[in-house]
Amino acid sequence: xADAAKRSVLxxxxxPGLSDTCHALERLGWTPCVAPMLRIIPLPLxxxxxxxxxxxTSGQSLDALRASVPxxxxxxxVGAKTAERARTLGFVQVDHASGTAESLIPHLGRxxxxxxxxxxxxxxxxxxxxGADLATQLRAGGWxxxxxxxxxxxxxxxxxAHARALxxxxxxxxxxxxxxxxxxxxxxxxxxxxxxxxxxxxxALSSRIASVLHQAPFGEIAxxxxxDQNSLLRxxxxxxxxxxxxxxxxxxx
Numbered sequence: 582x583a584d585a586a587k588r589s590v591l592x593x594x595x596x597p598g599l600s601d602t603c604h605a606l607e608r609l610g611w612t613p614c615v616a617p618m619l620r621i622i623p624l625p626l627x628x629x630x631x632x633x634x635x636x637x638t639s640g641q642s643l644d645a646l647r648a649s650v651p652x653x654x655x656x657x658x659v660g661a662k663t664a665e666r667a668r669t670l671g672f673v674q675v676d677h678a679s680g681t682a683e684s685l686i687p688h689l690g691r692x693x694x695x696x697x698x699x700x701x702x703x704x705x706x707x708x709x710x711x712g713a714d715l716a717t718q719l720r721a722g723g724w725x726x727x728x729x730x731x732x733x734x735x736x737x738x739x740x741x742a743h744a745r746a747l748x749x750x751x752x753x754x755x756x757x758x759x760x761x762x763x764x765x766x767x768x769x770x771x772x773x774x775x776x777x778x779x780x781x782x783x784x785a786l787s788s789r790i791a792s793v794l795h796q797a798p799f800g801e802i803a804x805x806x807x808x809d810q811n812s813l814l815r816x817x818x819x820x821x822x823x824x825x826x827x828x829x830x831x832x833x834x
Contacts, residue, residue, distance in 0.1 A: 587754040588612045588820060589747050593767050594759040595619045595734075597640045597666055602757065602810065610820030611754070616744040618766035619734045624709075626650070629727050632704040636689070638682045638715065640666045642706040645731035647671065650704070659685060660809060680808035681787070682715050692723030701725050709733040736766035748777040755782040755817055764793040771797075784816045 588611060592602050595617040603613040621641050626649040634655045635646060640663040646656075652671045658664040660680035667675045678688035692701040702725040705716050709730045716728045747753050748771075758764045764785070768775065775797045783799040785791040791804050805812035 586750075586752050589614050589753050590817065591616045591744055591747070591753055591756040593618045593757060593763045595621050595641075597643075598662070598759070598810075601662075605810065605814055606817075609814065609817065611817070614741075614744050614747055614753070616741050616767075618737050618740075618763045618770065619760075620737060621732055621734055623732050624730060626706070626731055627729055629704060629729060630702070632702040632727060634702075635704045635706060636685060636719075637663065637667075637706050638685070638712060639663065639708065641708060641732045641734070643667055643670055646706055657685065657689060662810065682712070685715065686718050686722065689719065689724070690722070692725075694723055702727070704729060706731045734762060736762070736769070738770060740767070740770045745771075745774065748774065748781070751777070751780060753781050755784050757813060757817075758783060758785045758790050758794065759813075760786070761790045761793050764790050768793070768797050782817075784813055786813055 590606050590611045591614045592599060592606070593616055594602060599615065599617055603615065606613040623644045626645050634657060635650060636657045637643065637646070638659045643666060647670045653673050655674040655676075656667055656672045658667055658675060658677040659682060661677055664675045664677035678684040694701070701723060703719065705712055705719070705726050705728045707728060707730060709732070712728055716726045719726050756767070758767070771778075778797050778799045780800050783791075783794045783797075783802045785794060785802060785804050786808050788804055791802050794802050803816045805816060
């Protein structure tokens, strides 16, 4: 059973996604504490040649794309949540892989070289310093890939005063981590206060994120069975109430 005083869960991801996660935590009975460790800055899409499909590894790419490409162009998103947001923004031909950049490769498959070259052309819209390996692997599969940077992520240098106070008061049950960059930014911002993590659970979306978190003395580091929010929240579950747990069903994709 969770300590009665430990009702808070820190959410380190930025928007889009931050608000959705906070609402999901509230439905489970937890008190979310907003502590985004990245600041996202959209960048204009540089001129490109023709392309048949857009591929995105993060919902962060969508703000730049919706003003730059036709909304009826086929768009492949990294996962279900990103695909859902793309549809909300008006994209009408959206499919998705299973949640990781690596999963995009089998999802897209090999390009059919019998097709005209423009039908094998992809626009890979990604963040600064991201996506180069994916572009290489897609090219190896026969795709003509134009990689364009449409946002950059800057780490926050400091943890919010409220989040730091909750850690000092030992009121934090868990911290959610959605990327390795976010995890590293959080640990850097926390600095010498890492000792306050000894009674805190770190919940990571992937093993790569967990490898960064092992630099700190968390009470537990747990990894989601699948790289999606529902799997991450299953590690947390509902807030225990008087020895019983409320019924909980994960969100549908």
